[in-house]
Amino acid sequence: MSVTGTLYQARPRSSRVLSFLLLGLAVALIAATPFLPNYHVRVINSLLIYILLGIGLNIVIGYAGLLDLGFVAFYAVGAYSYALLASPQLGLHLPFLLILAVAAMLGALTGILLGIPVLRLRGDYLAIVTLGFGEIIRIIVNNLDWLTGGPKGIARLDKASFAGIEMARPIEIFWLLLVTVVVVGTVVWRLERSILGKGWAAIREDQDAARGIGINTTNAKLAAFATSATIGSIAGVIFAASQRFVSPESFTLQESILIVLVIVIGGIGNILGIVVGAAILILLPEVLRQFAEWRILFLGLLMIFLIIVRPGGIVPRSFGPDKLIRGLFGK
Amino acid sequence: MLGYLIQQTVNALTIGAIYALIALGYTMVYGVLRMINFAHGEMFMLGAYAAFFLLAMSIGDIGGAGAIVLTAVFFAGVLLVGLVGVGIERVAYKPLRNSSRLAPMLSSLGVSLTLVTGVQILAGPQPIGFPSFFPTTRYEVLGGSITSMQIDILIAAFVLMFGLSFLVNRSRIGVIVRAVSESRPTAQLLGINVNGAISMVFFAGPLLGAAGGILYASYYGIMSPTMGTVVGLKAFTAAILGGIGSIPGAMLGAFILAFVEVAGTALLPILTNGVLGTEYRDVLAFAILILVLLVRPAGILGETVSEESIVYKREF
Numbered sequence: 001m002s003v004t005g006t007l008y009q010a011r012p013r014s015s016r017v018l019s020f021l022l023l024g025l026a027v028a029l030i031a032a033t034p035f036l037p038n039y040h041v042r043v044i045n046s047l048l049i050y051i052l053l054g055i056g057l058n059i060v061i062g063y064a065g066l067l068d069l070g071f072v073a074f075y076a077v078g079a080y081s082y083a084l085l086a087s088p089q090l091g092l093h094l095p096f097l098l099i100l101a102v103a104a105m106l107g108a109l110t111g112i113l114l115g116i117p118v119l120r121l122r123g124d125y126l127a128i129v130t131l132g133f134g135e136i137i138r139i140i141v142n143n144l145d146w147l148t149g150g151p152k153g154i155a156r157l158d159k160a161s162f163a164g165i166e167m168a169r170p171i172e173i174f175w176l177l178l179v180t181v182v183v184v185g186t187v188v189w190r191l192e193r194s195i196l197g198k199g200w201a202a203i204r205e206d207q208d209a210a211r212g213i214g215i216n217t218t219n220a221k222l223a224a225f226a227t228s229a230t231i232g233s234i235a236g237v238i239f240a241a242s243q244r245f246v247s248p249e250s251f252t253l254q255e256s257i258l259i260v261l262v263i264v265i266g267g268i269g270n271i272l273g274i275v276v277g278a279a280i281l282i283l284l285p286e287v288l289r290q291f292a293e294w295r296i297l298f299l300g301l302l303m304i305f306l307i308i309v310r311p312g313g314i315v316p317r318s319f320g321p322d323k324l325i326r327g328l329f330g331k
Numbered sequence: 332m333l334g335y336l337i338q339q340t341v342n343a344l345t346i347g348a349i350y351a352l353i354a355l356g357y358t359m360v361y362g363v364l365r366m367i368n369f370a371h372g373e374m375f376m377l378g379a380y381a382a383f384f385l386l387a388m389s390i391g392d393i394g395g396a397g398a399i400v401l402t403a404v405f406f407a408g409v410l411l412v413g414l415v416g417v418g419i420e421r422v423a424y425k426p427l428r429n430s431s432r433l434a435p436m437l438s439s440l441g442v443s444l445t446l447v448t449g450v451q452i453l454a455g456p457q458p459i460g461f462p463s464f465f466p467t468t469r470y471e472v473l474g475g476s477i478t479s480m481q482i483d484i485l486i487a488a489f490v491l492m493f494g495l496s497f498l499v500n501r502s503r504i505g506v507i508v509r510a511v512s513e514s515r516p517t518a519q520l521l522g523i524n525v526n527g528a529i530s531m532v533f534f535a536g537p538l539l540g541a542a543g544g545i546l547y548a549s550y551y552g553i554m555s556p557t558m559g560t561v562v563g564l565k566a567f568t569a570a571i572l573g574g575i576g577s578i579p580g581a582m583l584g585a586f587i588l589a590f591v592e593v594a595g596t597a598l599l600p601i602l603t604n605g606v607l608g609t610e611y612r613d614v615l616a617f618a619i620l621i622l623v624l625l626v627r628p629a630g631i632l633g634e635t636v637s638e639e640s641i642v643y644k645r646e647f
Binding site for chain 1 (some may be wrong): 367370418422426431433434436444448449451567613617618620624628
């Protein structure tokens with residue numbers, strides 16, 4: 001701690017200026033959003049959804065050092081929870097917050113049930129099992145027509161409402177998402193700093209040594225996996241509430257890989273990096289509209305390049321939320 | 332009934348042989364580098380596309396090529412993909428050999444994404460009809476029907492698998508590859524050319540995978556840029572089922588998986604009274620994967636899996 005402390009004091013100005021610059025940019029962007037046309041607000045909303053998904057997946061990949069390639073399965077669990085509990089499909093119209101709680105628990109439960117057979121083994125297998133699980137969920141959703149509407153999906157979902165306020169227009173969804181991202185981001189950031197988060201870091205760096213100092217590695221990995229699944233499920237609920245339509249098309253393998261890309265490009269293990277990664281992923285096709293199919297190719301090559309040349313991603317790991325806060329408040 | 336059984340057995344053997352060719356690549360790469368090569372399914376896909384375009388280039392008309400041209404195209408296609416595999420290893424995996432275990436896997440994910448999109452851009456995202464590399468005479472055996480193509484696929488796959496077994500077990504190259512697979516640092520200390528052995532694996536694996544791709548595309552008469560994903564996943568399941576790192580295990584796992592799949596496809600609708608149809612065939616493969624990991628994570632022929640130390644040397 002003292003070593004990093006001296007480093008900060010050595011160059012306090014630049015990090016301070018950068019912190020205020022970033023804060024100013026974020027505030028300006030948030031303040032401007034209500035005045036933007038609906039289309040732009042929708043783009044910002046999908047950016048926030050990817051940030052939320054990135055924060056969730058990053059717990060497994062960035063903190064615990066495991067690879068999850070079926071993250072959309074949890075996203076789908078959340079989205080279909082909302083679609084089934086708040087639509088004419090089953091004639092149920094439960095309140096938004098209740099569904100959010102149910103979906104969060106369902107996500108955690110799915111994560112734990114899937115994690116138990118895998119996480120006591122080598123971490124490598126998690127990638128392939130989650131990949132298979134993602135496909136299983138997609139196939140089941142696609143074929144269970146009586147429940148999920150099959151490939152046609154479920155339409156006419158209820159508008160989300162909270163304490164009498166309806167949330168259906170893009171700008172209302174924006175506020176909902178912003179609050180969720182800030183709350184989830186803060187919780188996850190504190191979690192990373194907690195004893196559990198330090199356990200994850202220990203497992204990531206050296207699993208045997210982690211076990212040697214008394215960390216129950218299986219439980220810590222399960223906790224990471226379940227927390228990540230919960231966040232994925234929460235993102236799914238909000239996604240369904242904003243689209244008011246769900247179909248299996250939104251939950252493909254490619255989607256899972258895109259979320260991994262967000263993390264790897266922005267900065268593995270760093271919430272600020274995820275914001276940058278999500279921004280690149282979402283804004284790139286908006287800027288390069290005519291090169292739509294080249295986007296994924298470019299992202300794939302960028303991913304290989306970054307892993308080899310700059311494995312920490314575009315944003316250095318050292319510039320995380322802690323440094324931002326320290327830059328802002330001088331401590 | 333007997334004829335039906337024979338027919339289904341031959342179906343399972345055909346698919347199993349193709350899975351085995353791909354599973355071998357996964358298991359060999361895992362053996363020497365302890366990494367899951369997510370781009371391996373794309374070698375399978377590239378094999379089909381390489382053969383298709385080589386055929387189109389060599390005779391202009393992809394239908395009605397003679398046996399000699401087809402054989403030449405088959406070998407040219409698989410060799411080409413083998414070289415692509417070596418190139419990919421050099422560029423995308425070799426620089427990461429001393430970094431975290433996550434890094435090469437993520438890199439292979441990037442390679443996979445790049446190859447699929449690249450082929451989509453160059454050849455179009457839609458499936459393309461694939462010319463048959465083998466004659467399709469139909470034989471009636473005790474009331475069941477078998478095609479000569481299935482027999483040819485089986486012969487081709489078995490020749491390749493025995494070729495590989497011979498190479499690994501009897502040749503000098505095989506000794507080197509096995510030594511590196513056993514312990515890379517020790518092999519290096521003994522003066523073995525570790526890079527050469529790894530290149531060899533990244534030549535043989537994609538070559539066999541590409542052969543699987545050509546056989547598969549011939550069998551179903553179609554190819555698409557995303558054909559490698561699900562088949563690759565199943566081949567990987569087969570490799571784990573048989574015991575990852577074990578070459579006979581990969582073959583055994585592939586045939587078991589194919590038999591379970593064929594039997595499951597035939598029996599699922601009957602056993603569940605039509606509730607679960609044939610579309611759940613892919614679910615079956617992944618359910619087996621999770622079951623194996625629960626019951627016997629080392630696989631059928633694998634050595635006992637110890638929780639290996641994950642050494643992270645760089646950031647993350």
